[in-house]
Amino acid sequence: MDLVKPTTLPGFMELDPKSQIMFDKIKRKMEDVFRSYGFYPIDSPILERSEILLAKGGGETEKQVYRFNKGDTDITMRYDLTVPLAKYVSMNYPQLAFPFKRYQIGKVYRGEKSQKGRFREFYQCDIDIIGSNQLSVLNEAEIPSIMCEVFNSIGLHEFVIRINNRKFLNGLFELKGIANHKTEALRTIDKLEKIGEDNVIVTLIEQGINEKVAKEILAILSFSGSNDEIIQEISKLLGQNDLYDQGVDELKSVIRYMKAFGADEDNYKIDLSIARGLDYYTGTVYETTFLPKPEIGSICSGGRYDELASHFTKESLPGVGMSIGLTRLFYILNEFGYIDKSNDGVADVLILPMTEDLSKATEISTLIRKQGIVTQVYLEDKKFKHKITYANKIEVPYVIFVGEEEIATNMLSLKDMRTGEQVKLDLESVIAQLKENIRMRSTDIIKIS
């Protein structure tokens, strides 16, 4: 028979078993945090009718999607989790409790140009709160607070969520008399970090904005300081434009309530220069900088929007959400060696039977496992060398030998695979030592420095 060469499609991440354990651990910690805030999980299909996913139409998205016909049905693979959410909320509107809080961690598909670190199949991790007709600005504090906890829960402490407000920005443009330039101005300002202050000013001038005004705007947007100092600075222009005043007020509320939600002040700051290119944001916007490698770009972004589902329903569905590109984030953390794999093997202990009849060894494995200890028993009839090679390959911290003598004396031989130390203990003491080892391990998944 001719063999088919086993390969994975380019742009599709398939992890080695150990990395997959770490990936799943991160995913689960994230879910735990979302659940702790009372968010519903949603698991929408990966396939939808093309008319649903492409209702908004046009643009880059349409060129990248995986789209095909099955029978008479024009099908597209989801390319984000937002359109499926819009569909879900519109379809289930009468049954849902509003504000509707949901998270979803799922794979999405984009046929992007294949390159290192870019994925065609990747996990997105989204949280959103959707209101019916109205939604308090305080939700714009809850969402980034949850994301702060998410990152910290996996041991990733070195990040800053940068917060700005579209009302503030648009209000500022109105106040400075350039309301008719606001779309281009917003896009230009969004590039501040990339192209620098001077180039932004040049571009704004090219867009027809007076040089003096451009410079005034830039002076405000690049003002840096503590959150309080920034609020103080922008408060100087209060009372001239309603939208501006509202934006400043919202920024104040978000900052104040993030503290009440328990977010660490090192993890968030007002940054007046971020804008988020997407048109549909209307209030608070967020970007997240990974401090050890700021050059990788935002690792968690989002914002407030006014109409989640205007293509599907006449109901007004304002919302706020943030999203993590989990596959890319994991890839980066893994590439830089920030994933601490030292603490998590596939098992806490491996039983190596040394007798022909394995029933006693198997029974012992069952007793230990029932104590909450991840236990493997080696069932193959192989030489001792093979058994130890297996133990080393799965990087198990402890091995228990069960031979005739151990069975006769009811004493087990417990070997610490890191130190090589081997002791004889009764089952109870073995369990105690294994539990102590588990208890002592760090639960942080990510370790930087």
Add this chain to the structure above:
Amino acid sequence: MDLVKPTTLPGFMELDPKSQIMFDKIKRKMEDVFRSYGFYPIDSPILERSEILLAKGGGETEKQVYRFNKGDTDITMRYDLTVPLAKYVSMNYPQLAFPFKRYQIGKVYRGEKSQKGRFREFYQCDIDIIGSNQLSVLNEAEIPSIMCEVFNSIGLHEFVIRINNRKFLNGLFELKGIANHKTEALRTIDKLEKIGEDNVIVTLIEQGINEKVAKEILAILSFSGSNDEIIQEISKLLGQNDLYDQGVDELKSVIRYMKAFGADEDNYKIDLSIARGLDYYTGTVYETTFLPKPEIGSICSGGRYDELASHFTKESLPGVGMSIGLTRLFYILNEFGYIDKSNDGVADVLILPMTEDLSKATEISTLIRKQGIVTQVYLEDKKFKHKITYANKIEVPYVIFVGEEEIATNMLSLKDMRTGEQVKLDLESVIAQLKENIRMRSTDIIKIS
């Protein structure tokens, strides 16, 4: 703007938020059990090159798959988790530790005829142990023992894993002189439950088997009794055919070691009449009957096979695995009302602020959440009636009112939403009561009768 009607494709399950919580809980419990036995998680892509997934070629599968071109690439959506496993093990052969133990819970796609209870996108939940060149029969005891624990862990106790052995069956055919009819005979016997003993005998005779032999075989295969009685019965024919003897021996080992693995004897039994139609099984085979509704067919099946990946590699990769069709199982349990949703709301408690400034209420929510209690805080500026409607809609068991008086006296108003009882307690006592309520809840997800 013209609205697009929001719909989900037929055959795609999209759950209401509360059911999704239950589905996720089941999925997680399954993962916990698999992990406790030291199985690696694997998360292979949903898309693969068609030549990979269809390497085996032909048959019903090829007609049902979702297949399309993207650029020059001929792509198919995975229709099971076995072919991706075969690819994975072949690709990563040098790095893997054998026996390689892995589980995967993931969506698969089959464009089946759409009908109630049949899904085109569904979760499969697979565990397999793959050996390199050899694999002990004891693994054939471990796999069903794990599945026993999986079902019990979710509160589904009413099932029996029925166990048979292909070597026993083929040995029996050889011993009875019908070795040249074994493929058809196996397929016919597999239908025993469906078409009954008489029809099986008629069919076997039509297939050219002597009536007396057909009846003798049926007499053996329909022998019922305890596992020990069955072993005793089939042991009468030992010593005449090697394959038969080996099959009986394997059945004995599997039964004996399942006990050592802690499986409850009510949950498994030898059933000589099951055969599993698939050609590639070579040893133990399994089917699982859901006792309250046996008519739904096997809820968990699998078996021992000799060549996992003969299309991808020359390495011999024998294995044993079982699979649960999770989406269908959940659908059935839900339809029959067996999912106990009474214990799991989206939150353990909801904070309802009664003041204009919500910072104190938010701080209290943070303190309670940090105690491991799932806590929502209602942030909308709405009338009391709206707040209570929301509480009822999310079915939260407790509500805490935080008004001016509560803040001034440091005493919170805790309302039990089921009894209507309301008490004033300090924060510590509120937390204690909520924790007690969580502790008292059943952790069973499934409740039958």
